[in-house]
Amino acid sequence: MYLVEHFYSIQGEGKFVGTPSIFFRFGGCNLRCPNFGEYFIKGKKVFGCDSVRAVNKRLFEQEWMRVDDAKELEKILNDHLEHLDFRPHVVLTGGEPLLYWSEESFYEFVEYLVREGFIVTIETNATIEIDFESYPAYKEVIFAMAVKLSNSGEPYEKRVNKAAIAAIAQETAYSFFKFTLDRAIIEFDAYDQIVDIVGDYPEIEVFCMPLGDRIEILRKHDKAVAQFCMIHGFIYSDRLQVRLWNRERRR
Ligand code: SF4
Known part of the structure; x- marks a missing residue:
């Protein structure tokens, strides 16, 4: 299991926007x-999302810390808590953290967080199916299901796993969907794509946020996404971390 970074900030996206959280x-x-972005890194053009450091191991290997024991993560958490006199949320993100869902060290850390009473969100692309019966601590977790649409550049069969979504929807008390939209997909068929994914779950909240890891890109799409939400009854989510800190790391 690899940890790329850990930091204390506020949640910038989705249901818990503004909530102090350890990431x-x-x-x-x-x-x-x-299709989510284009970056120049170490003289190379790299395509991908704003979490490219957590996706591209080849280019960022020196920042990836191998973790073999849940106790290492517990220690990191408790080091952060030393500076606080309240319990923040804990967010497990990536990359795709559910790559490790059945690894002993990852699951033990989730069990620890649940046992200690933390509110835990796992931010996932919801393509990996969890066995909730054998790993029941996941039932106590909130999943932010950031299922990817066609504007990600990924083919449908890779980015949508309905069995994985169904397991989360059925086994957790509260989870939500979070989609990334840009003007072009809104004008094309964003609504149909979203309904295809969420249509079976009218009780689950749907958040839509604008594409953009930089304030100028965010501004290109934000109003179109807000209007799209108003038309279809979805919930607008900003990217508060971009709005406040733009491209600063660990925010
Ligand atoms: S699923 Fe998320 S972390 Fe993975 S490449 Fe896509 S946007 Fe990045």
């Missing part, structure tokens, strides 16, 4: 989402 960003992803 654990895990390395590795089963997708690439090449």
Whole structure:
């Protein structure tokens, strides 16, 4: 299991926007989402999402810390807590943290967080199916299901796993969907794509947020996404971390 970074900030997206949270960003992803951005890194043009450091192991290997024991993660958590006199949320993100869902060290950490009473969100692309019966601590977790649409550049069969979504929807008390939209997909068929994914779950909240890891890109799409939400009854989510800190790391 690889940890890329950990930091204390506020949640910038989805249901818990503005909530003080300790983030654990895990390395590795089963997708690439090449249409989400273009970066120049070490003289190379790299395509991918704003979490490219947590996706591209080849380019960022020196930042990936191998973790073999849940106790290492517990220690990191408790080091952060030393500076606080309240319990923040804990967010497990990536990359795709569920690459590690059945690894002993990852699951033991989730069990620890649940046992200690933390509110835990796992941010996932919801393509990996969890066995909730054998790993029941996941039932106590909130899943932010950031299922990818066609604007990610990934083919449908890679980015949508309805069995994985159904397991989360049925086994957790509260989870939500979070989609990334841009003007072009809104004008094309974003609504149909979203309904295809969420249509079976009218009780689950749907958040839509604008594409953009930089404020100028965010501004290109934000109003169109807000209007789209108003028309269809979805919930607008900003990317508060971009709005406040733009491209600063560990935010
Ligand atoms: S699924 Fe998420 S972390 Fe993985 S490449 Fe796509 S946007 Fe990045």
